Amino acid sequence: MYGLKTESSFDAAHFLTDYHGKCENLHGHRWRVVAILATDELQEAGTCKDMVMDFGEFKRILRALTEELDHSFIVEEGSLKPQTMKCLEEEGFTLSVMPFRTTVENLARYFWQRLDEAGVPVMVVEVYETPNNCAIYERGRN
Template sequence: MYGLKTESSFDGAHFLTDYHGKCENLHGHRWRVVAYLRAPELGGQGTERDMVVDFGVFKRALRALTEELDHTFLVERGSLMDKTLACLDEEGFSLTILPFRTTAESLARYFCERLCDQGLPCSQVDVYETPLNCATYLREEG
């Protein structure tokens, strides 16, 4: 089995709905995203001969995904009133509405699925909320 690893980061704000503690309030993180690719065999021909994939392709894919979220307010769909969203939008805030609770665990799954959607054999993503705390999503084989 062969593997590659790259990482990217983004700054983003969020809060956790239905949570009782500090994270129920709006706060931000420097999110660090570490992604892993895995393949049983290396490419057999062309540019990617003897590679899992071209590192440049992998790095650009992950960086493009983190750039989409950089300096935005990550909002779980349905967690804020429409009038609140309208006011934030009117004030010029950058919002990213996501269909899941904005936990590190859910973000790890989100990044893994987005990389797979691009044809990359993503096997794992780690999302760090702080330098010492991360959540991991491991994609099931097959």
């Protein structure tokens, strides 16, 4: 099996709904996303012959995904009152509304799915919310 690995990072805030502890409060992280691709066969023709894929394209796709969340407030859909959301929007805050609880585990699955939708042969995504703590989502376990 052949593989490639790259990473990107972004800064964003979030909080955990229905959680009892520090993380129920609004806080931020320097999120680090590590993606690993895997394939049994290398490309057979063109400029990417004998490659999994072009590293430049791989990096561009991952960075575009992390850029979407950079310097935003990642909010679970329905977790804040409509008037709170309206006030945040009126104040000019960038909100990234997600259809899931904003745990690091769900963000790892989110990035895996987005890479897969982009046609990248993604195998594993690791998302670090601190330098020492990460969640992992991998192909075959979804």
